[in-house]
Amino acid sequence: MKLLHFSDPHVQLPHWRERTLRELGPLRALATVELWKGRGRDYDFALERLHAIVRAGAAADHVVCTGDLTQLAHEEEFALAREALEPLRGKLTVIAGNHDRYPLGAKPNRLFEEHFPEHGCEVALAAGVALIKLDTSGAVSWPVISRGHAKKLDALAETLRAPSLSGRCKLVLVHHAPLRANGGGDLPWHSLAGARALLQVAAEGNAQAILCGHIHERYDVPAAPGRARVICAGSSTKRGDAGYWEIEIAAGEIASAVQRTL
Numbered sequence: 001m002k003l004l005h006f007s008d009p010h011v012q013l014p015h016w017r018e019r020t021l022r023e024l025g026p027l028r029a030l031a032t033v034e035l036w037k038g039r040g041r042d043y044d045f046a047l048e049r050l051h052a053i054v055r056a057g058a059a060a061d062h063v064v065c066t067g068d069l070t071q072l073a074h075e076e077e078f079a080l081a082r083e084a085l086e087p088l089r090g091k092l093t094v095i096a097g098n099h100d101r102y103p104l105g106a107k108p109n110r111l112f113e114e115h116f117p118e119h120g121c122e123v124a125l126a127a128g129v130a131l132i133k134l135d136t137s138g139a140v141s142w143p144v145i146s147r148g149h150a151k152k153l154d155a156l157a158e159t160l161r162a163p164s165l166s167g168r169c170k171l172v173l174v175h176h177a178p179l180r181a182n183g184g185g186d187l188p189w190h191s192l193a194g195a196r197a198l199l200q201v202a203a204e205g206n207a208q209a210i211l212c213g214h215i216h217e218r219y220d221v222p223a224a225p226g227r228a229r230v231i232c233a234g235s236s237t238k239r240g241d242a243g244y245w246e247i248e249i250a251a252g253e254i255a256s257a258v259q260r261t262l
């Protein structure tokens with residue numbers, strides 16, 4: 001079974017440089033400061049790279065995206081991402097990232113749920129694999145302070161123990177990376193609260209790995225006592241570092257994980 005894991009495509013508004021404050025609203029206009037600082041240039045061709053990933057996904061049995069589909073959680077960005085991912089319908093599992101949950105006015109943004117309604121279930125099953133989702137972004141996320149929270153870990157532990165999943169390769173999907181490439185913690189304003197407990201629950205529940213993104217680096221940290229393996233896909237469409245993981249699964253285990261570059 002071949003699984004393609006990518007993350008953080010960050011599809012952005014076409015012609016974002018010409019959008020006015022009035023059109024974007026104050027919060028999104030504030031968020032474009034990051035784009036102007038260089039991030040926008042890094043993702044000018046994000047949509048084209050996402051199309052390339054989708055073409056590669058044709059050869060995979062299943063495809064996983066661990067969040068941050070958009071830059072500003074803007075309706076147009078979601079529509080573009082949705083359209084690009086359409087060829088993978090039926091073999092795609094997506095979760096939301098913090099960038100997908102920037103509020104609209106004072107209200108939580110439900111555009112992810114509107115554009116990807118079929119991804120609301122907590123466990124997705126593919127051939128021999130159970131993909132268990134844990135939302136670390138919450139209903140509302142803000143620009144700049146992008147901390148995540150690993151909650152409902154008791155429910156995760158119970159799901160991992162479920163007899164219906166035994167014999168399958170169990171993979172936990174989160175957006176926020178529970179550790180860095182060197183095994184240490186992330187920067188406080190960018191990190192995942194509850195990371196240590198998540199790593200332990202996943203290990204005790206015999207999860208083969210935690211798949212994540214958020215940290216824009218691609219790495220694979222092996223399991224250790226009381227700590228599950230972590231595979232981070234980084235940002236799959238970022239200029240100069242576009243790529244994804246190709247994960248082979250056999251007999252309920254990860255047989256290999258290989259990085260592919262675009």
Ligand SMILES: [Fe+2]
Nearest residue numbers: 008068214235
């Ligand atoms: Fe990201």
Ligand SMILES: [Fe+2]
Nearest residue numbers: 068097098214
């Ligand atoms: Fe993120």
